[in-house]
Amino acid sequence: MENLKSDGLRTIDVARRAGCSVQQVRNLERDGVLPPAARTASGHRVYGAVHVRSALAYRALAAGAGPVDARAIVRAVHRDPDAAAARLDAVHARLHAERTGLARAAEAAAAISGEPIRDVRPADAMTVAELAAALGVRPSTLRHWDAEGLVVPDRDPARGARRYTPAQVRDARIVHQLRRAGYRVAPLRVLLPELRGGGAAGDVARALAARRADVAARSRALLDGAAALAALLP
Numbered sequence: 001m002e003n004l005k006s007d008g009l010r011t012i013d014v015a016r017r018a019g020c021s022v023q024q025v026r027n028l029e030r031d032g033v034l035p036p037a038a039r040t041a042s043g044h045r046v047y048g049a050v051h052v053r054s055a056l057a058y059r060a061l062a063a064g065a066g067p068v069d070a071r072a073i074v075r076a077v078h079r080d081p082d083a084a085a086a087r088l089d090a091v092h093a094r095l096h097a098e099r100t101g102l103a104r105a106a107e108a109a110a111a112i113s114g115e116p117i118r119d120v121r122p123a124d125a126m127t128v129a130e131l132a133a134a135l136g137v138r139p140s141t142l143r144h145w146d147a148e149g150l151v152v153p154d155r156d157p158a159r160g161a162r163r164y165t166p167a168q169v170r171d172a173r174i175v176h177q178l179r180r181a182g183y184r185v186a187p188l189r190v191l192l193p194e195l196r197g198g199g200a201a202g203d204v205a206r207a208l209a210a211r212r213a214d215v216a217a218r219s220r221a222l223l224d225g226a227a228a229l230a231a232l233l234p
Helices: 011-018 022-030 049-065 067-079 081-113 128-135 139-147 166-180 185-196 200-230
Strands: none
Touching: 011 022, 011 049, 022 049, 049 067, 049 081, 049 200, 067 081, 067 200, 081 166, 081 200, 128 139, 128 166, 139 166, 166 185
């Protein structure tokens, strides 16, 4: 590996050492992620170790926190290290909340999907307002799930109002838990038919395992980013 402490680096040198493009190096300097480069008499940029370390920190943090937070954290470390640490703590807190939510969703989905649906009586059905109150969501949320094909209720023949059977209520409870765990509508639209077809436990477990793996990868990226940030401190 080339000596990271060397100065007098060109834009291409920083790009190669940080594993990004020349244009991204320029963009990161423009956005304040890299400190302003020195200039030669002819106007060419001259970079040093701090620029390489800043670019490496940004790339690691972007993998763990996303580019917006990564830019804000590395910008802050050049000006106010305490503010950078606070921003990094906030990202870790969000990941912790996501990890906790995934664990709860796994428990809830397994329990809910295993509930038997016995003989259904008309009195067992729930209105939009009743189900929304039971789940703690707005009626508009249930209407959105209906429009997206996630939980499609029956309709009252006389008035056309939505009526949720016990099976549809169970679907809504599963969707609610998985949405709280961060699942988007499109993956859930694929997953719900499997839930209704009896393959629920395994499919939900695999889907949640994939989410957990993503959270773990982002946590590791944040560790790498934190180490790179530490190298930027005085």
